[in-house]
Amino acid sequence: MAKLAVLGHGVVGSGTVELFLKNKDKINKRAGIDLELGYVLDIRDFPGLPYSDKFTKDINDILNDDEVTVVAEVMGGVHPAFEFVLSCLNKGKSVCTSNKELVAKKGAELLKAAKEHNCNFMFEASTGGAIPIIRPIHRCLAANDITAYAGILNGTTNFILTKMITEKMSFEDALKMAQELGYAERNPAADVEGADACRKICILSSLIFGKHVYPDWVHCEGITKLTLEDVAYAKSWGGAVKLIGSVKRTEDGKILPMVAPRFVCGGCQLSNIDDVFNGIMVFGDGFDQVMFYGRGAGKLPTASAVLGDVIECAKHNITILSQMWEDSEDNSFISDYKEDVVSMYVRVNGVSKSEIAKLFGDCEYITREEQPESELAFITPALPEKDIDEKLSSFGDMVLGRIRLLEL
């Protein structure tokens, strides 16, 4: 018999306990394991639950119980989650987490501790919520050279964009609705400014390259500056504006991670992913492309992913080396996004087509309803971004908006 300890009894923590207890017999039978709920760590009291006797406020109860072989860390935040997780790993207890901030900021260190103590640090739930993504890449697609990821990694911003697109709601109104529905925090910065998606792209980038990619090294733009005009032009162009986290290998042997709004064409599966759903496309040499779609957040969906890892750890208490990366000394392997060749949607006011043609040659123009006579929107040819910057700088304040196209 082995014991599971759950650190934190918030939304995801209580969901993890609930789903585990509901399906415990099936899980144990199916996976050929014998796992019991041992402890739930929380500073609060939760009387009246069927498992109230499992609560503790002292991490040492868990650390000192040798029967605890697997720990689910679902507290969120870096401290004290980091200290708790490190202590567990140092005791040889595997840890499964949904905490993307912890993985993005401390992943290399925790993976190293797991390896040293012959246990696992797993984090399927940290990226894409319920969607299986980490393990499929490292198991099912293990025979491939992965070349790129691109995904909708944040449900809150996708909900806001969906409202802007389908109901012409302003960013501010859509954000307010997301807050009322509980999708967005009262302080929505981590979502709408892209930090949450950035943490997830750091995790995927670290996996693809084998070296830790820290959030500070990733160019990150949110959706706060998006206007209904941009959204309308994207629709008329035949696609949609989506907040895309992406990483690709570049020709110089580096990688280019980025989080930014993108014009996504209608033929791309990502353009059809609406509301709070997430979707992640993966590209590789053998399988070409696959996409994983589902709920990227929420109580039971996230619990489902945490428990998938818990079962794996309970079954195989040896370090899974394929899901490892090392710490990195510097960011010299991160490519400069200004050198990347992109096409851009550009919206200008008071500029003529002949002036645009002088800079960019023949361009595709897009129109929208109620388009002012002085306004033009066009798609630039594919150029290094710094060249587009330079050309557009001559238009100064007449540039009202610009969004990169997603080209896969």
Add this chain to the structure above:
Amino acid sequence: MAKLAVLGHGVVGSGTVELFLKNKDKINKRAGIDLELGYVLDIRDFPGLPYSDKFTKDINDILNDDEVTVVAEVMGGVHPAFEFVLSCLNKGKSVCTSNKELVAKKGAELLKAAKEHNCNFMFEASTGGAIPIIRPIHRCLAANDITAYAGILNGTTNFILTKMITEKMSFEDALKMAQELGYAERNPAADVEGADACRKICILSSLIFGKHVYPDWVHCEGITKLTLEDVAYAKSWGGAVKLIGSVKRTEDGKILPMVAPRFVCGGCQLSNIDDVFNGIMVFGDGFDQVMFYGRGAGKLPTASAVLGDVIECAKHNITILSQMWEDSEDNSFISDYKEDVVSMYVRVNGVSKSEIAKLFGDCEYITREEQPESELAFITPALPEKDIDEKLSSFGDMVLGRIRLLEL
């Protein structure tokens, strides 16, 4: 050092060898294994290849080499694949296959042999080609009670339907194009009559229920009777006609597997899957819904899935019990689809709205371009299918078409 043997050097077989040799160093490093290509079995000669020295025409060379621990069966067909695979498993060699016919017809027997000899029979490539589906369900989603699958499981028919929908091409012309492009066989029956999708839904059904579901037990309709009129009505209704393989748990503790064309609403991810791509939705209690999308066939995509299994087997040469099912004595656990409650699109000629209302009450009517005056198309309320049959029988030959809605 362990050796891999590949049975069959056709499209998938040569792709499997190609992808393995291309990424061998990465695979071995990433997975912490030391695997070499040992043999390729084929009755034909392949001189001039870098690995021509690996070919054999005699399965005994493979059976008698104790260094061969993993075998990729990529021959297709039931015989002699079945005999070869069984011999390998009886020798304790794990087998990974892309052969859906073999799994659908002989899965229980081969899984039993694998268990008895402490090795694995794996078949990720048999369903959804490159798309990770079998393993994610049994690993990442292992904490959940899976309640249903619904998917586009055959790329050839999806290509034909896409041509009918987007280019108003007739079924016959679209089939001819699929044959010219190499997507459809000269004898396209297995694809267009649904047998291929049926084998895949048998595999998923067997996994969900833990008992072997044989193809003969599954109600299966192909796309040969679909007309451009049906396709046009589906579009005007706001969705698309897709060939859907599905299985769900029913209230009486049974399961209902089925392959049939369906009206899929525009909000469902499956309606956006075009051309030769496949997509599989999975429903469960914790994660709610996920979808997996990618190439369901092809040389390297299928090879990618076979090799994912090969790596797993090379790493863990113990039986993975979670991907098992037992043989079944009879089909008493298969629910009668005529009892299932469905809504249907119905196209009639020479029937009035009042006659329809007498049978079905108020119905939603759909229109199409160039609709003859005597023609009506409507959506029935949700009723047991046998009741819809009975009601429609009174219209006799005036019923021109009927397609079930996909309701998830």
